[in-house]
Amino acid sequence: MDNTLYVGLSHQMVLRREMDIVANNIANSDTTGFKVESLMQKTDPRSPPFALGGSSPVKFVTADGVARDFGQGALRRTDAPLDLAIEGQGFFKVTAEGGERFTRDGRLRTDEIGRLVTQGGAAVLDDGGGEITLNPEKGQVSIAADGTVSQGDERVGKVGVFTFESLSALEKTGDNLFQNTSNLQAQPAAEARVRQGMLEGSNVQPILEITRMIEVSRAYERTSRMMDSESELARRTVERMGRAQ
Known part of the structure; x- marks a missing residue:
């Protein structure tokens, strides 16, 4: 018993x-x-x-x-120029304390030196792994579906969207971030689309x-x-x- x-x-x-x-x-x-x-x-x-x-x-x-x-959460429109949503499979790559992280949270802002960062202050990386810096004097920010960031007629950078062969490689680390805990390498998410002025809700x-x-x-x-x-x-x-x- x-x-x-x-x-x-x-x-x-x-x-x-x-x-x-x-x-x-x-x-x-x-x-x-x-x-x-x-x-x-x-x-x-x-x-x-x-x-x-x-x-x-x-x-x-x-x-x-x-x-x-x-799975994809519902997209809702905010019309905020630095709000981004990913349509399709993929993640924004950011650099946070402790190294590279990945997130679907597109509530972005600029920090005191103009870098594009998450709400938690993690710098958003471009498709080549570099940071994206905006200049408020260059006008309104425009972000295309492929992630290209422009101010006026000038191309500033390109928001990187990445994915993995197996999403089991990702482990939650807090602050809506994921960490790659495997030997798999992040690959560009060619089929994903970036939607400016929108956010992805929870699924x-x-x-x-x-x-x-x-x-x-x-x-x-x-x-x-x-x-x-x-x-x-x-x-x-x-x-x-x-x-x-």
């Missing part, structure tokens, strides 16, 4: 982690460029210390990583996430009831054995 309680406890630990992920999805349903996440699970067979006619091995529940849906579907939250909550309650029943059965068994003696 102890094995049953341990299995139930392992399931509850995974459910609590899943609840945290679902709650984070809901909290970021309005975050620009946020990608919905889900928890993967697997069984972890372990041999029990003893099994009096019970099943062997005992299969515990454990988390098997976090899956991320990089979270709040109704689905609320439904998931309810399902996780109910699963946790069912597991708790099962564990309570097993504990009660063990208590009664001990009492009966004590009276028999």
Whole structure:
């Protein structure tokens, strides 16, 4: 019976982690460029210390990583000249503290020296890996669908949009940024298009996430009831054995 309680406890630990992920999805349903996440699970067979006619091995529940849906979020118009959205697969490359990062968050601005940066201050890189600097005296900024940045008749640079052969290479690092944790090299996203004056919304579907939250909550309650029943059965068994003696 102890094995049953341990299995139930392992399931509850995974459910609590899943609840945290679902709650984070809901909290970021309005975050620009946020990608919905889900928890993967697997069984972890372990041999029990003893099994009096019970099943062997005992299969515990454990988390098997976090899956991320990089599907396109809805584009909304802002008409702000430094708001950019990527239509299609790809990421802006930026340089932040700790090295190169990638993001879909196109809420850009200029810093005190005119560099094009994210809201967090990470410099946006062009297609060759250099920074893009704007001069307010040169007029309005125009950004074409291929990422070319112009001021008046002068070409200032080209916003780089990159992708990977496998998006599993990217790991979330916070501040809506991703880090390449593999040996894969970022490649130009030739089919992606940059949309000026627009932002990509989160691809979270709040109704689905609320439904998931309810399902996780109910699963946790069912597991708790099962564990309570097993504990009660063990208590009664001990009492009966004590009276028999």
